[in-house]
Amino acid sequence: MKRDKLVAFLFILPSIVLVGIFVYGFIGWTGVVSFVNWRDVFPDYTFVGFRNYIRLFGNYRFLISMKNTAIFTFLFLVSSVSIGLLLAILLDRKVRFEGFFRTIYLFPMAISFVVTGVVWRWLLNPGTGGESIGINLLFEKIGLSFLKSGWYTDPNIGIKAVVIPAVWQMSGYVMALYLAGMRSIPTELYEAAQLDGASVYQVYRYIVLPLLRPITLGAVIILGHISLKIFDLVFSMTGSGIGFSCDVPALFMYDTTFRGNYFSQGAAVSIVLLLLVSALIVPYMVYTIRSEVRR
Amino acid sequence: MLKKLLTVLLVLSLTFAFASKLEIFSWWTAGGEAEGLQELIKIYNKLYPNVEVINATVAGGAGAQAKAVLKTRMLGGDPPDTFQVHAGHELIDTWVKTGFMEPITFLYKEEGWERVMPKGILEIVSYNGEYWSVPVNIHRANVLWYNKKIFNQFGLKPPKTFDEFFQVAEALKAKGVIPFALGTKDGWEAAHIFETVLIGKLGAEGYKGLWTGKTKWSDPRVTDALETFAKMLKYVNSDHPARTWDEACALIVEGKAAMTIMGDWAVGYFYAKNFKDFGWVLAPNNEGIFDALSDSFGLPKGVKNRENVVAFLRILGSKEAQEAFNLKKGSIPARIDVNKDLFPEYQRSAMEDWQKHVIVPSVMHGAAAPESWVTEFKDVISLFVARPDVKVTQNALVNIAKAHVGQ
Amino acid sequence: MKTTRVLLYLVLLFFVIFYLLPVYVLLVTSLKSFQEVSLKTMWNLPTRPSFESFVRAWKGDKAKGLRGLSQNFMNSVYLTIPATLISTLLGAMNGYVLTKWRFRYSNLIFAILLYGMFIPYQSVLIPLVRVMQKIKLYGTLPGLIMTHCVFGIPITTLIFRNYYSTIPTELIEAAKIDGADFLKIFTRIVLPVSPPAFAVAAIWQFTSIWNDFLFGLVVTPNPAVQPITVALNNLAGSYFVEWNIQMAGALLTALPTLLVYIFLGRFFIRGLIAGSLSGT
Numbered sequence: 001m002k003r004d005k006l007v008a009f010l011f012i013l014p015s016i017v018l019v020g021i022f023v024y025g026f027i028g029w030t031g032v033v034s035f036v037n038w039r040d041v042f043p044d045y046t047f048v049g050f051r052n053y054i055r056l057f058g059n060y061r062f063l064i065s066m067k068n069t070a071i072f073t074f075l076f077l078v079s080s081v082s083i084g085l086l087l088a089i090l091l092d093r094k095v096r097f098e099g100f101f102r103t104i105y106l107f108p109m110a111i112s113f114v115v116t117g118v119v120w121r122w123l124l125n126p127g128t129g130g131e132s133i134g135i136n137l138l139f140e141k142i143g144l145s146f147l148k149s150g151w152y153t154d155p156n157i158g159i160k161a162v163v164i165p166a167v168w169q170m171s172g173y174v175m176a177l178y179l180a181g182m183r184s185i186p187t188e189l190y191e192a193a194q195l196d197g198a199s200v201y202q203v204y205r206y207i208v209l210p211l212l213r214p215i216t217l218g219a220v221i222i223l224g225h226i227s228l229k230i231f232d233l234v235f236s237m238t239g240s241g242i243g244f245s246c247d248v249p250a251l252f253m254y255d256t257t258f259r260g261n262y263f264s265q266g267a268a269v270s271i272v273l274l275l276l277v278s279a280l281i282v283p284y285m286v287y288t289i290r291s292e293v294r295r
Numbered sequence: 296m297l298k299k300l301l302t303v304l305l306v307l308s309l310t311f312a313f314a315s316k317l318e319i320f321s322w323w324t325a326g327g328e329a330e331g332l333q334e335l336i337k338i339y340n341k342l343y344p345n346v347e348v349i350n351a352t353v354a355g356g357a358g359a360q361a362k363a364v365l366k367t368r369m370l371g372g373d374p375p376d377t378f379q380v381h382a383g384h385e386l387i388d389t390w391v392k393t394g395f396m397e398p399i400t401f402l403y404k405e406e407g408w409e410r411v412m413p414k415g416i417l418e419i420v421s422y423n424g425e426y427w428s429v430p431v432n433i434h435r436a437n438v439l440w441y442n443k444k445i446f447n448q449f450g451l452k453p454p455k456t457f458d459e460f461f462q463v464a465e466a467l468k469a470k471g472v473i474p475f476a477l478g479t480k481d482g483w484e485a486a487h488i489f490e491t492v493l494i495g496k497l498g499a500e501g502y503k504g505l506w507t508g509k510t511k512w513s514d515p516r517v518t519d520a521l522e523t524f525a526k527m528l529k530y531v532n533s534d535h536p537a538r539t540w541d542e543a544c545a546l547i548v549e550g551k552a553a554m555t556i557m558g559d560w561a562v563g564y565f566y567a568k569n570f571k572d573f574g575w576v577l578a579p580n581n582e583g584i585f586d587a588l589s590d591s592f593g594l595p596k597g598v599k600n601r602e603n604v605v606a607f608l609r610i611l612g613s614k615e616a617q618e619a620f621n622l623k624k625g626s627i628p629a630r631i632d633v634n635k636d637l638f639p640e641y642q643r644s645a646m647e648d649w650q651k652h653v654i655v656p657s658v659m660h661g662a663a664a665p666e667s668w669v670t671e672f673k674d675v676i677s678l679f680v681a682r683p684d685v686k687v688t689q690n691a692l693v694n695i696a697k698a699h700v701g702q
Numbered sequence: 703m704k705t706t707r708v709l710l711y712l713v714l715l716f717f718v719i720f721y722l723l724p725v726y727v728l729l730v731t732s733l734k735s736f737q738e739v740s741l742k743t744m745w746n747l748p749t750r751p752s753f754e755s756f757v758r759a760w761k762g763d764k765a766k767g768l769r770g771l772s773q774n775f776m777n778s779v780y781l782t783i784p785a786t787l788i789s790t791l792l793g794a795m796n797g798y799v800l801t802k803w804r805f806r807y808s809n810l811i812f813a814i815l816l817y818g819m820f821i822p823y824q825s826v827l828i829p830l831v832r833v834m835q836k837i838k839l840y841g842t843l844p845g846l847i848m849t850h851c852v853f854g855i856p857i858t859t860l861i862f863r864n865y866y867s868t869i870p871t872e873l874i875e876a877a878k879i880d881g882a883d884f885l886k887i888f889t890r891i892v893l894p895v896s897p898p899a900f901a902v903a904a905i906w907q908f909t910s911i912w913n914d915f916l917f918g919l920v921v922t923p924n925p926a927v928q929p930i931t932v933a934l935n936n937l938a939g940s941y942f943v944e945w946n947i948q949m950a951g952a953l954l955t956a957l958p959t960l961l962v963y964i965f966l967g968r969f970f971i972r973g974l975i976a977g978s979l980s981g982t
Contacts, residue, residue: 004884008803011795011884015815015855021833022852023818026826039667041366042393061674087717090710099968104718106967110959112913112931115952119724121480121537122744128532129473129551133741153536155681168721180974229822232915239480242536243681244674254824258363260670261389270825277820285813320923325939329767350767351923354936360919361940367920371831373840375923538741541942545740560941567944569737 027274034267041261052268061240062269065247068159072248073227075163076170080223081216083167084174089204091175092182102179105172113169117236120165124151152238158245162234169233170226174219181215182208217284224280228273249273316347317603319592320375322361323624324354327563331624335431338616339607346603351375356481369395374595377604381661382430382589383419384506388665390593391427397594398425399608408612411630415654416589419662428591429611432626435645436558436657437491437578437586440544440565444572445472445553453554453576457495457523460579464530467553474530476552478543479680486676487659488556489524495580496520499653506656506663508700512693518685525683535680547573558588558660562641563625575641585652588660589629664699671695732756732950739945759937759951769925771951774933778912778958780843781929785850786907792851793858793903798892800859801866802874803884812863819856827920834921846921846929850911857910858903865899865976866892902973905966909959930955 034053037046056062087105091098108116126149127133132140136148152161185208193203231250238246240255249269257266317339323332329352336348353361358379365378374395380386390396403409403426409417412430420428441453449470454460464474479485494502496516504510505517532538532546541564546552548570555561556578565573577584592611594604610616617628622637627646635643656662658669672695679688727744733751762770800812830849831840839845869892877887918929925933937951938944963970 004803005805007884008799008805012799012811015792015796015859016811018852019815019818019855022826022830022849023821024814025833026829027821029829030825040393041369041389041395043370060678083717087714090714093710095710095714101714101718102971103964103967104721106970107960107963108721108724110909110963111952111956112915114915114931114935115728115956116724118948118952119727122727122741123724125537125741126534127742128534128546129471131551131742134744137745150533151537153534165724168724172721176971176974180971183975225820229820231822231824238536239482240677242479243678245681250822250824253822254363255670257824258366259359260667261366261665262667267825270822273822274820278817281813281817281820285809285816318924322940323767324936325768325944326941328939328941330765333765333767349924349926351925352769352936353919353932354938354940357940360935364919364923367827367831368923370828371840372835373831373923539942542741545742549740549742564942567736567942 027271030267030270033264034271036264038263038267039261039265043263048264052264053272056265056268056272059265061244061247062249062252064244065249065252068244068246069228069230069248072159072163072166072230073224075160076166076227077220077223079163079167080171080174081219083171084176084219085178085212087171087175088178088182091179102176105175107172108169109173111169113230113232114236116165116169117233117238120168121237124161124164126150126153152241152246155241155243155245158238158241158243159234159248162237162246165237166227166230166233170223174223177215177219178212181212185211217287221280221284225277228277228280315345315600315603316349316376317600317607318349318351318376319379319607320351320353320361320365320377321379321590322353322355322358323379324352326567327624331432331620331622334619334623335611335616338619339610342610343603343606346600357483369595374598376598376600377592377594377607379590379592380428382416382428382591383656383662384665385661385669386420386428386591386593387422390595391422395595396427397596398427399429399594399605400425402426402429402605402608402612406609406612408630411632413629413631413649413654415585415587416629419587419589419654419656420591428593429608430589430591430629431611431617432590432621432624433629433645433649434558434560434588434590434626434660435585435648436487436588436660437494437556437581437584438559438561439554439556439576439578440547440561441554441574441576442547442550442552442572443574445550446574453574454579455576455582457579461526463554464527468530473532473546473552474554475527475532476543476546476555477528477531477535478538478540479535479677480537480539480542482677483659483673484540484543484557485680486673487558488527489520489676489679490657490659491556491578491581491586492520492524492527493517494584494586494655495578496523499584499655503655503663505696506658506668506700508696512689512696517692518689521679521683521685521688524679525685528680528683559641559645560625566625583652585648585654586657587649587654588657588662590626668695668699728949728953731945732947732953734946736944736946755946755950756954759947759954769933769936771930771933771937771954773926774928774930777843777927778930781846781850781918782908782911785847785854785911786904788847789851789854789858789907790900790903792855793860793862794893794896794899795888796855796859797862797864797866797899798888800863802869802871802887802892812859815859816856818853819860823853823916827916830917831920841922841924841927843922843927846917846927849917849921850907850914853917854907854911858907861903861906862896862899865896865902865973868976869895898969898973898976900973901966901969905962905970905973908962912959 035047037048038044091101123134125134126136132148139145139147152158189207193207229250230248234246234248234251240247240251253266253269256262321332323329353364368374416430420426420430446453449466451463451466454463467474496519501510532552540557543555544561544564547555548568592608598604614630614633617630618633618637621628627642627649631650635646658664675688675691730747731739732755734748738748760770760772762768800808834840834845839848873891874887877891913931915931918932922928934951934955937947
């Protein structure tokens with residue numbers, strides 16, 4: 001028994017050590033940098049307390065980028081979950097060519113965010129001088145001109161337009177999660193419900209959806225962390241956008257660190273992002289642990 | 296058999312031990328730039344065939360990605376043997392003042408470059424009485440490009456002053472042509488244009504003084520520049536946030552827009568699109584001024600292959616290399632003793648101007664101010680495009696300048 | 703109810719179009735010449751379709767200093783396959799320990815490991831380079847593999863932990879009573895039922911690692927060692943981009959992961975069904 005515990009510990013030790021150094025060590029380093037006066041390529045470790053953070057929260061661009069991330073995350077999560085769920089429900093209805101549909105919906109995950117960003121930049125370019133291009137042109141051609149929009153060139157829309165490629169890329173994954181979840185629901189539950197005379201709608205509303213709640217939570221966590229860290233997609237698609245309407249903290253951090261050489265400010269942004277992420281994951285951990293104790 | 300294998304291995308390992316390297320770091324990844332770099336490497340390898348040249352390049356954002364990687368490497372303790380850097384404050388403030396570079400005044404003296412390069416560029420590459428990098432090429436930022444066909448069609452003359460500019464713009468607008476093509480996706484383009492407006496309103500000395508503290512940012516001429524720029528923005532294409540500078544130039548190629556202000560790398564784009572019908576004048580009110588930026592290479596301290604780097608730098612400043620490189624890249628040599636007749640029309644005229652015009656350093660492309668200032672300047676102007684509030688913007692510019700030259 | 707069926711298929715078809723639109727643009731653009739490429743004509747079919755962009759993207763052009771993708775393709779293979787296998791195995795090992803050999807701080811350790819998923823990668827670049835240099839792995843493929851393994855541990859651990867929690871503990875207890883030790887239980891009982899989790903973890907990791915750009919760019923600065931994604935980025939000029947070549951290159955780069963999803967997609971779903979990510 002003792003020996004087993006030892007082997008178990010050895011099994012998990014490499015991961016703990018590696019994560020300890022590469023994640024926590026680096027977070028520590030970032031934290032230290034955020035509290036010093038490093039504003040040039042040459043490192044300067046003079047301690048300045050919270051000054052970088054105070055400056056950060058007075059920085060116009062930073063505040064906008066935080067607002068944008070909040071908007072983006074909310075829209076991205078809601079849309080991905082809704083579309084993923086919708087597609088899963090549809091495909092669960094014994095559809096012909098299910099494999100074909102599933103593959104099509106899933107494949108965008110195979111593409112990198114950089115490529116996605118570039119193509120959607122083209123697609124959502126509204127055109128100029130009275131001439132539409134991209135999606136706007138399509139809408140025109142099929143008679144749905146009222147759907148035309150300035151997309152990300154419109155400062156009131158900005159980052160909301162970036163939600164579209166993000167959903168394009170990840171909703172298939174959410175669909176796969178839900179589909180898997182639905183398929184693991186024991187058929188007896190379905191049969192019992194049908195025997196009781198429940199309609200399709202009622203089956204989904206009162207049996208299936210509640211059982212899918214843990215999946216929703218898991219999807220939210222994974223999508224949420226992608227959303228908070230989002231960089232590649234915005235970088236290649238819109239950059240900061242007009243009036244910083246597409247700016248996100250990761251982009252701001254990259255710019256201020258590697259273009260402006262303001263390393264301490266970049267570090268402060270990273271720490272703020274990490275704290276935000278913690279706000280997401282801690283409840284999830286608590287929930288998972290509690291639900292397992294129940295089992 | 297084993298003995299033979301061992302001997303071969305021994306010889307190979309000895310060869311590897313003596314074969315030295317030269318790592319060149321740049322963002323010249325494709326098109327004319329990459330070809331030009333190949334020419335340089337060819338010339339180098341002809342003289343030093345035993346040196347393995349590692350062409351470490353990073354594309355993207357006119358060097359923004361490369362600079363990020365460079366900083367990561369320098370701070371991580373893995374400097375490349377030599378790296379592409381904009382001549383001027385980008386180099387001086389980022390790497391020289393912080394002690395990462397070795398002066399190369401000795402090269403200038405040995406090769407006699409002081410005699411064949413204009414004073415303007417020598418000023419840009421010097422600091423504290425020493426020279427710090429070799430300018431390989433010169434690009435000009437203050438050029439106004441226009442679609443000749445459109446202008447001829449409507450009987451318009453390319454504008455030389457701001458007044459003429461707005462007259463032409465009004466006429467074009469009335470005819471349904473986008474007067475001015477702009478692409479702001481990468482964030483620096485608007486500031487690039489504003490730079491030329493500043494030059495136009497303040498003149499060479501006034502503009503230079505902005506970055507040294509001699510000219511105050513609260514100067515009424517700066518206000519005028521902002522107001523003029525705001526007016527110019529009324530004549531641009533509405534989808535500019537979606538377009539990069541070249542996609543904006545595409546509007547000119549397609550005949551949908553008539554003018555744009557951009558550096559002369561636009562020529563490379565027009566040629567690649569097979570578009571020959573373009574004309575150029577200097578940006579409004581920029582007569583006699585050469586707004587210059589330069590790609591250069593220096594000597595980092597403590598590099599492993601110092602001899603190879605020095606040899607490479609020597610070649611970079613030579614007539615042969617400057618001709619070969621710039622012919623491919625579409626820029627002009629920093630040296631003035633190069634054969635002009637080898638070059639196409641635009642470059643020839645630029646080379647003539649290079650010798651005659653007053654040279655000012657470009658701010659958006661690293662010559663006039665340190666990177667932190669450039670980034671803040673860029674961000675402020677980027678915001679101005681969305682919200683042309685002259686007073687707020689001018690105040691911001693004043694404050695930013697205070698932080699850098701303590702006005 | 704025939705009409706609802708029709709409606710159902712219509713909706714499904716609508717989404718098919720939504721998901722395929724970008725691919726259409728990618729394909730069509732990559733078959734054009736640079737002169738023909740323009741935002742205005744992005745929907746138009748090429749007037750003279752040619753595979754020249756693909757050839758240039760793949761082979762590059764040595765005389766012109768354009769580096770083709772072919773030289774970096776194998777780098778990506780040598781990077782992705784080992785990194786996927788190692789990180790997946792580590793995830794399995796961690797998942798096994800965390801679910802079947804609980805000790806006092808199991809959940810805490812899980813949280814500690816999981817948290818690594820959330821760090822924005824730009825913030826760790828500089829210390830990463832420093833550490834890699836100290837252990838002499840900087841600029842090498844093994845160094846890049848190690849980087850991906852480390853940053854892959856959180857997600858693979860998550861996948862396997864969730865999956866292994868569905869294995870009834872009675873099975874493990876019974877084996878212990880029979881005298882099996884830690885390793886024997888792992889190899890004889892746990893691993894044999896692991897394929898669904900392996901499918902999910904391996905496919906996810908393969909995609910992430912193959913598509914990674916940032917680490918490949920920073921950890922391995924020598925173009926000869928870099929993965930294909932970095933080479934793809936370098937197909938673009940730094941001043942303007944020849945979109946036909948870029949998009950052709952993008953399609954070529956995405957081919958392996960696309961094939962993985964097309965042919966192995968169903969194992970991914972099966973793995974999910976088996977509870978790898980549902981969290982119950």
